[in-house]
Amino acid sequence: MAVSIHDDPPILVCADLQTEYLTEGRRHVIADPDAIRSRCLELMTLWRDNLWPIIHLKRIAQAAWFNPASNLTDWISDLKPRPGELAFEHPLPSAYSSSRFAEYMANMRNVRCVLSGFSLDETILSTVVDGFHRSHRYQVVGDAVACRHPGIGDAASYKLAVVNVIGNFAGIVGSADLIEANAVISV
Template sequence: MLASITDDPPILVCADLQVEYLTPGRRHVIRDGEAATTRCLELLTLWRDRLWPVMHLKRIAQAAWFNPASRLTDWIAEARPRPGEMTFEHPLPSAYSSSRFVDYMSNIHNGRCVLIGFSLDETILATAVDGFHRSHRYQVVADAVACRQPGSGDGAAYKQAVVNVAGNFATIQSSAELIKTSGAVAV
């Protein structure tokens, strides 16, 4: 089934686009940060230019490695939420750990959400799984998500494995598949 993206645009959900994930030497530094950031910013710009709905998720954990008072939890400058864009802080990996997010998602009708951003192996995966169990529809943009470096092994294989798992709970698409010249998006 195809729906016009301009008639019924999905909500772009920007997950954890925070400085923490791009700072070299940090425990949760992401793999391929530059490529993922570029793709995220391209999609964010498209959504903003067309005045489509944008939502930002920000992980505020209480763990020692994630100090909320640190500037490392700040948004990446280009991805900072603008007035009118929704923001939700969540303490656990899933965005559904925010009661405000749960309230919002339970009140939208036929909502479709496109997940992009960092912490693929935490926030994005956990949110897709929780959303699936609530009958919410998610799409994960495979070339606009990134995850931390695994402790050992091949980072690209790790990311692909997480994307494959997310595919059990969300539609997986590339950014090129998401937005086609036909103006349609698979739902």
């Protein structure tokens, strides 16, 4: 039996929505940023309109600590956390490298998380695998995630390969399915 999105709304986890991923010339610049930003904003708007919980993850790697004046770790302006939304900084790829996040998730019972955002091949992949080993349930929004340009090969094939690996540890869902599930119930 399918559980309604309204009966047990999942937590929207927004991964690394930072300017570094949009800055040309950076190692982590992502392919197709406008489409992914748009879908992430659409999902955030759905969650905010329904007053469902949102968590923001922010990668603070060691390189940023040596240049505190850098704005590369700043939130993308239209995707930054609002008051009342949780935000966790994590130094390693997995969000569980944040002791606050790990403790928060350990204290949640029967929680479902829907992941969207950037760094698919780092933060999202490692968080899903860590969560899987802690019996946490994740779904990844396949069309609302992005990863950096690979060193070689086609970016779309690389993303598909990473999503396929993640599918071994989490469900893969489309943003249209989540939005449609909400629209059917709201009518």
